[in-house]
Amino acid sequence: xxxxxxxxxxxxxxxxxxxxxxxxxxxxxxxxxxxxxxxxxxxxxxxxxxxxxxxxxxxxxxxxxxxxxxxxxxxxxxxx
Numbered sequence: 001x002x003x004x005x006x007x008x009x010x011x012x013x014x015x016x017x018x019x020x021x022x023x024x025x026x027x028x029x030x031x032x033x034x035x036x037x038x039x040x041x042x043x044x045x046x047x048x049x050x051x052x053x054x055x056x057x058x059x060x061x062x063x064x065x066x067x068x069x070x071x072x073x074x075x076x077x078x079x080x
Contacts, residue, residue: 017061020050026058030067 021029026047027037040046041056047066050057 017059017064019060020052020057021060021063023056023058026063029063 023034023037027034030037030047037046041049047058048062050059
């Protein structure tokens, strides 16, 4: 996704790239349960996060970047 597409996508969602998201919102955007996001965080997986005291926040841009980095295209080598 180009920076223009990312900008349009985040603007259409009413979210800026640096907006902090709660665990619940970040998990919903990823289509995951909060428990999965927490487990990934403890395993060193998942999107980058910010710790503000005891609060955990995910920046919208980091969630988008994580999704883009884990995007896979079909190879086209399907058996017939």
